Amino acid sequence: MSKIIKTLTIAGSDSSGGAGIQADLKTFEEYGTYGFSALTTIVTMDPDRGWHHNVYPIDAAIVAEQLKTIFAGGPVDAMKTGMLGSVEIVQVTEQAIKNNLQTNVVIDPVMVCKGEDEVLNPESANAIRDLLLPLATVATPNLFEAGVLSGLGKLTTLEEMKEAARLIHQLGTKNVVVKGGKALGGDMAIDIFFDGSEYLVLETAKIEPAHNHGAGCTFAAAITGGLANGLSVKEAVVKAKDFVSAAIRNGYAFNQYVGPVFHGGYRLEN
Ligand code: PXL
Secondary structure, eight states: OOOOOEEEEEEEEETTSSSHHHHHHHHHHHTTOEEEEEEEEEEEEEGGGTTEEEEEEOOHHHHHHHHHHHHTTOOOSEEEEOOOOSHHHHHHHHHHHHHTTOOSEEEOOOOSOTTOOSOSOHHHHHHIIIIIGGGOSEEOOBHHHHHHHHTOOSOOSHHHHHHHHHHHHTTTOSEEEEEOTTOSSSSEEEEEEEOSSOEEEEEEEOOSSOOOBTHHHHHHHHHHHHHHTTOOHHHHHHHHHHHHHHHHHTOOOOSSSOOBOOTTHHHHHO
16 A cells, blocks of 8 residues: 555544445545544434434533544644534634644535535634634635625625625635535535635536535545545545545435435446
8 A cells, every 4th residue: 555645534423324434434435535534523313203303412521532542643634614513613623733833724614414505503613714714725615604694694696706706715715616516596506615816617507406415524525535646636626526426426315305315327338
């Protein structure tokens, strides 16, 4: 084995396996990397309550201990964050990035689970904006999160997505991917990449049926895997779009409520 390439996710557990830390570790494996994880929250979904999500944050001191373990081997080649669960966990994450001089940092500013449209924890969302975006190589908000972070509210057009990306770039992240996915009207799933000067519009035809639970986490994890493998940010984003599209094409109906992506879809197709 040549040099091991290390990746890290600081995120929540999605018991249904499509999103969260499960998405991240499966994706890191597909990218040929050795994945570490620091667990921040446990999310359960209740079939007796219409798939209602319960979110259980883990004590920030335990998150700090996990990060101490992981960084005992030095910085990783690339890392990402997902659902963080509390302001204290955001602060612990900020300290770990700074103390370890960690580079290649992907901040996925998770505020809600799919289908829910209220910010789970506004204080945590603000802390991610203020403490983590300035440390980010890439921030990867979905359409809803981009509307919140930019202050523009609900985004409905490509032009609004671009303006949101520009405003989020001003919050300190070096690059922004607004994951529009299928959330914008029309036939195309549209994401945009902005590096502070140029926009790149990434488009694919919408996939039906859209088994896309976990697509956002998987997209961000794939960018992380690409950066760890030495791709430029733009190359990593372009490849991640292909990776997540294949994951959606190969997704499946788990039950009446949820259809997760299959993280190995890109491998099956290539
Ligand atoms: O897709 C957002 C998300 C992120 N992280 C965890 C989740 C979810 C949505 O279900 O459970 C742990």
